[in-house]
Amino acid sequence: MFHRFFFCLWHLVGVLGFANEVSVRKGSSITLNSGLTEMKDDDLIKWRFGNKNMSLAEINKQTDSMTVYDDVLDGRFRDRLKLDNQTGSLTITNTTTEHTGYYKLQINSVTKYFLLTVYGEKSVSVKIGNSITLNSGFTEIMEDDLIQWKFFDDPILWWYGYEYILIAEIKKWVNSITVHDDVLNGRFRDRLKLDNQTGSLTITNITTEHAGHYKLQSKYMKIDIFFTVYDEISVMEGDSVTLNSHFTEIMDDDEFRRIREKFLDDQIHWRFLKTLIVKFNRRVDKIIVYDDVLDGRFRDRLKLDNQTGSLTITNMRTELAGDYKLKITGAKPSSITFRVSVNYSVHCCGSTEAVIRLVLSALVGVATVILLVYDIRSRRVEQDQE
Missing domain, CATH: 2.60.40.10 (Immunoglobulins)
Known part of the structure; x- marks a missing residue:
């Protein structure tokens, strides 16, 4: 019950706009600034992440101690957290989509919230007739998230006011999955599979009509995937x-x-x-x-x-x-x-060269047979002499 209340509270914080919204390109670093230029001798700073209020780092100036809990959540923050001992700001390096979400900074009795969004782009290629999974990068979708997969085969048309076509979505808060595989005259019909836990999208039996630009959007992440087909x-x-x-x-x-x-x-x-x-x-x-x-x-x-x-x-x-x-x-x-x-x-060679090669091969074969017969006879003579 408490967990559900805390989740709703954090969601309300985001809705009301109290969180500082920051974004970073996938693979880059981001610093969540505490707003301090220098901490006081009695300051206690704590950084937490996600709707489970997971501890990430803390500084206690009274005991002059600094702790980083980078092994939490299956180690997604391992070797990625840097805490500034002077200001209390938190830096996340080599960001992935798993680092998206709400961050809570507590400075004594003052609390700040940050909403981090990770965006990126990548290119993938698959052989015609095969299947491919477009990975979201999530290990688990947040409880208030909306995952949407969109597609356009001609991204240039976006400049003329045409939106990407919605082909699949997950509304996590009501635990619903919808696959719109009848759009575009059914080119995706019976080919789409959506993972309810990670939001990853699988496309089976690929054809040339599936090449194009795929866009993954959620509340905390944006990824553009340029998809090509080969044979x-x-x-x-x-x-x-x-x-x-x-x-x-x-x-x-x-x-x-x-x-x-x-x-x-x-x-x-x-x-x-x-x-x-x-x-x-x-x-x-x-x-x-x-x-x-x-x-x-x-x-x-x-x-x-x-x-x-x-x-x-x-x-x-x-x-x-x-x-x-x-x-x-x-x-x-x-x-x-x-x-x-x-x-x-x-048969890329001339007929004369082909004949010469055949004759040489035959001569080598005959010579091998002669040597073999000679060797057998020599051994028999030696045995008779003995």
């Missing part, structure tokens, strides 16, 4: 390979289609590493092939399917191995990276 392809030297765009006819709702057609060029871009090799403007039906780039290694080797956006490369060589990135903008956005490897093939 792995192996081809024999001298053969041709087609990089399938996995392009589908699934469309977003009419509103998003119209805004894309209005502001974004309907184009297909293929890049090798960072170099543009093919550009196709579907509005004017114009294809430009940059096959003279990179010392002409792609010359007369590139062919684009203007219906699907797939790219065919003929007469593959080892110098053509690497990452190929497809970017489709406009009414049907898509993005995927192909990691192409080229294996050595015997």
Whole structure:
């Protein structure tokens, strides 16, 4: 009962705005200032964290003692807390999302509150058809928190006033989980799993339509995740390979289609590493092939399917191995990276060289047999002599 009362009290403090709100980028350091320039000889300072009022650090000037409890809460503060012996300010280094929440500073009979928010961004990549878990960084969600996962495949549209699409959320105070997997014409249907304890989001059976920008928001944290999809392809030297765009006819709702057609060029871009090799403007039906780039290694080797956006490369060589990135903008956005490897093939050589290699291999085999027979006969002669 007391714990619940304390939780409600802390929540009320945040709502009424009594807490000093501070934010820090994930991995950086933050100092929660006590407001003192110098402590007095009889001062007692205590730092506490979270709705469980967990002790983090304290300074007792009367006994000239300073204590840091950095092993609490499964050690999330271990080797991260620094206490200023002169001012009583608390510094947290190498912050993670687990350090978000309310901090309570008690100076004798005076109490201050701090609300710390950690924000950050990261990039993840997953092979098409696989699953991935977008980690929240939490080990446990706070009891008053609201966790929301949002998605946009074209973040540029945000500048035109379009919000990210809500795909999943947790309202911890009522212990409810909602997955909005029917949005965007059902591209997430039966693919989303939300962890009620940590707020992490799992996406199964990944397709190119799931590439884009994911945003995790809570009361105490913000994380931007840039998500890309890749495929792995192996081809024999001298053969041709087609990089399938996995392009589908699934469309977003009419509103998003119209805004894309209005502001974004309907184009297909293929890049090798960072170099543009093919550009196709579907509005004017114009294809430009940059096959003279990179010392002409792609010359007369590139062919684009203007219906699907797939790219065919003929007469593959080892110098053509690497990452190929497809970017489709406009009414049907898509993005995927192909990691192409080229294996050595015997038919890359001329027929004469192949015959010579076969003859040499046969001669080596015959010589090995002769040596083996000679060795066996020599041993038999030695045995007969004995």
